[in-house]
Amino acid sequence: MGTRPENCGLNVEQVRRGEHVTFMPIEGHVTGLIGYMLGDPAARLAVVIDPPLGGTELILALLAEGAQRLSMVVRTHVHANDREGDSCAGLCERTGATLVVGHTPHSHAPTGVCAVHHGDMLTFGGETLSVLATPGHTMDSVSYLWRDRLMCGDMLEFGGGSGEDDQSSPALQYDSLTRRLFSLPEQTLIFPAHPMKGRRVALLSELKGRLTPMLGAGRDAFIASMALRRTAVG
Numbered sequence: 001m002g003t004r005p006e007n008c009g010l011n012v013e014q015v016r017r018g019e020h021v022t023f024m025p026i027e028g029h030v031t032g033l034i035g036y037m038l039g040d041p042a043a044r045l046a047v048v049i050d051p052p053l054g055g056t057e058l059i060l061a062l063l064a065e066g067a068q069r070l071s072m073v074v075r076t077h078v079h080a081n082d083r084e085g086d087s088c089a090g091l092c093e094r095t096g097a098t099l100v101v102g103h104t105p106h107s108h109a110p111t112g113v114c115a116v117h118h119g120d121m122l123t124f125g126g127e128t129l130s131v132l133a134t135p136g137h138t139m140d141s142v143s144y145l146w147r148d149r150l151m152c153g154d155m156l157e158f159g160g161g162s163g164e165d166d167q168s169s170p171a172l173q174y175d176s177l178t179r180r181l182f183s184l185p186e187q188t189l190i191f192p193a194h195p196m197k198g199r200r201v202a203l204l205s206e207l208k209g210r211l212t213p214m215l216g217a218g219r220d221a222f223i224a225s226m227a228l229r230r231t232a233v234g
Ligand SMILES: [Zn+2]
Pocket: 077, 079, 137, 154, 162, 163, 164
């Protein structure tokens, strides 16, 4: 076996500029949730967005492999019947990471938990996650923009049954989609927390086309159609 050059051929300046930040989906085999792990090799820091139930050991192995420290466990939303809460807390405990959740107007985050607002920036190494408040699926729903990628949680969930409870607000969902999501550049890559009809990523321009029949009739029509879906599902 030959010896590999130091840095495996990567240009150190490229690494320092963050061009080799790793971005990896972490698929949950228990609930089907898809999380995302981002690692900055130069800073030896990583964050994980929505770590799925059953994914802790994989995340720890990836951290060890990259000799990276997990700085944050970031969640797009928390349901009342939260299934990932204990494993997220356990991951934080084992790594020293900070738990980050979306702020909700009428509740306070527990001690040690960081509640983020629209416009907040989360940094790890030389990288930044921008927080977009995108309530609707739940009141605390937030999305995280990293470069040209948006991790949007269940913002695109329309009553298809990903553990949805009655915290959803179609009116807020409409506003989040049309005002926040649609104002991003057309080439933004959208990564949902659950596959959309089998797809794990879509271009925003493509999504806009797909959502136009649902959203194009206006806010009131969207609210009415969501009420109908709920009745059909429930
Ligand atoms: Zn959800």
